[in-house]
Amino acid sequence: MSRDLPTTVPPGPTPAQPWNRQRLRSNNEWLLLERLRLGGPSSRAQLARDTGLSKPTVSAALAALEQAGLAREAGRFVPERGRTAxxxxxxPLAGHVLGVDIGRARLRVAVADLAGDIVARRDVPNKGRTANAVADAVVAAARETTAEAGVAAADIVHAVIATPGVWDEERRGVRYATSLPG
Incomplete structure (x- = not known):
């Protein structure tokens, strides 16, 4: 049994598209950035082979990543035969990340570039005896570490804090961290 499909779109609202051109572009850019991050420097042709994207799509995505400051030229590959790539x-200087580890006895803070290389690190005693004192000590250590790294707060693109216990969204605090004050 065959069904006749309409040849025109019926009047009225149309269902939302699950994709759009901008989302496809950003997915392609993310895919290439991850491939470069995990696989090391690559040529356009190698990226096209590795990802299954067309060479023009790879070129456009790389141009967008370069313009955004997320990717850069890393040199040239000169094969015995063929074109130089x-x-x-x-x-790695497109941004920095901040990591904080809060322990009962120590606070550990590090700033790393986007390649994962640690730019600055501090390991200081945790002298806080109240929750507010610990929070103040974390902020001070984070400020000192970013200053040592020569990084402005605006250049931190992501921060992560590790602590014993479980984050309670409702109470906006840590629970079950018996080794920490407050």
């Missing part, structure tokens, strides 16, 4: 890599 430009190699691309993620730009």
């Amino acid at each position: 430009v190699l691309y890599e993620p730009d």
Whole structure:
């Protein structure tokens, strides 16, 4: 049994598309950035082979990543035969991350670039005896570490804090962290 499909779109609202061109572009850019981050410097042709994207799509996505400051040229590959290829890599200076580990006896804070290289690190005693004192000590250590790294707060693109216990969203605090004050 065959069904006749309409040849025109019926009047009225149309269902939302599950995709759009901008989302496809950003997915392609993310895919290439992850491939560069995990696989090291690569040429456009190698990225096209590895991802299954077309060469023009790879070129457009790399251009957008370069313009955004997320990728950069990493040199050239000169094969015995064929064309010289430009190699691309993620730009580690595109931003920095901040990691904080709160322990009963110590506070550990580190700033790393986007390649994962630690730029500055502090390991200081945790002298806080109240929750507010611990929070103040964390903020002070984070400020000192970012200053040591030569990084402005606006250059921190992601921060993570580790602590014993379980975060309680309702109470906006940590529970079951018996080794920490407050």
